[in-house]
Amino acid sequence: MAAPTPPSHSSGRPDHLLVVDDEPTVRELLRTALRYTGFHVDAAATGQEALDLAARRTPDLVLLDVMLPDMEGFEVIRRLRAQPRARPGRGGDVPVLFVTARDDLQDRLHGLRLGGDDYVTKPFDLEELIARIHAVLRRTRGEQLARLTVGDLALEPDSHHVTRAGRTVRLSPTEFRLLHFLVANAGRTMTKNQILQSVWEYDFGGDPSIVDTYISYLRRKVDKGEPKLIHTIRGVGYVIREPRP
Template identity: 40%
Template sequence: MKKTILLVEDEESLIAYLQPELEFEDYQVLTATDGEMGWKLYQKQENQIDLVILDWMIAKLDGLEVLRRIRKQSDKPVIMLTARDYVGDKVAGLDSGADDYITKPFEIEELLARIRVILRHEKESTATVYQVKDLILDTKSRQVKRNNKVVQLTQREYELLLFLLKNINETLSRDELLNAVWGVDFDGQPNIVDVYVRYLRHKIDTDDNVSIIKAVRGIGYTLRDDNYETGEK
């Protein structure tokens, strides 16, 4: 079954270029030329949309506002597409829930690679429940709970936590985490792993201030618990 991508972009020439390229890769493409149109289309087609490519500088509602609205009701993967190349802007986009960020101009092969990385992590061969202390991740519902409360994670945060849980009690290097979650073709900064671990800790740590994700000096991270449980559904 074809994956559906919502492309929200105000440059018609770029839409005219990207849409056939994406369709050639066997994606179904929905398009919108401003933020308001993109948000309305997203609300109407949310169940059919697998990924959103969202330009930052668009009319009526800017991309960041559209992203915030999406995140209030969904963890649908979002790639921000923009000419803004400042570190502060990238941080703002990631903090608001973007799964990835690509700066114009770019090569179509780079965009396609990032799309593949995000979408291939969505498939799980079996439905598994992972539990560490009071943290539960259910791959069937793609729901994460801590202390019986649902934790809203972005696609990338979810994949990072899932990989840590799959390798419970193992020390994972930053390169291993980068390759597993972002893909071997990711050409961004390796410290993105540290950034996302910080995001995860902020969302899943409880008031006792004891993080279940431990830093291993000079290597990377580990998720440890002697009473770890996993079960097949």
């Protein structure tokens, strides 16, 4: 399976995340989902293990549970902030996103006052969590993703918000990834193989009919009226382009 185009540091390398959670199922879910998204991921089951990993290699962001077997996540962030940076030129403190079942308002405030960059409570929506990770990374680096437009279609990568002629278009995560890929390559014909590799990450002959199926879903939602933006290039693939005069 080909690696997705990863979220990356200014150096061009994939962002490195550290997941800290003592629940094996949650830890594995996050590790698998985040690697699939394109991050490099390490995982720790205890606070001390997390501190040891961070000392050896400073992560770009830490996802930190509060309830750990050896110390609270609040103590982990205190010690993490006191560690010398393992990567020269890192600058500032490593961003920390709390992911925890501790949903009391005082816990939230305490985590943020200690320097946490965001606070997400369990159970969480995976898509929202990934969006928050991207937002924290951009915010701590002063980065923003540009709004993408084709004709009267507008796509906001930060919020996954899509509009056509000012009307909100609700898409599934896969539909959004497909539309984002087409819009990011507006005016260029994308083959089914290119789409499979970039949206579904298949590089071993994945069933190309899934592309046709999801293109039809997008057309029903994005191209209900006129002018049409999504076009089939027979025998090649698909292109999204500005309406022709």
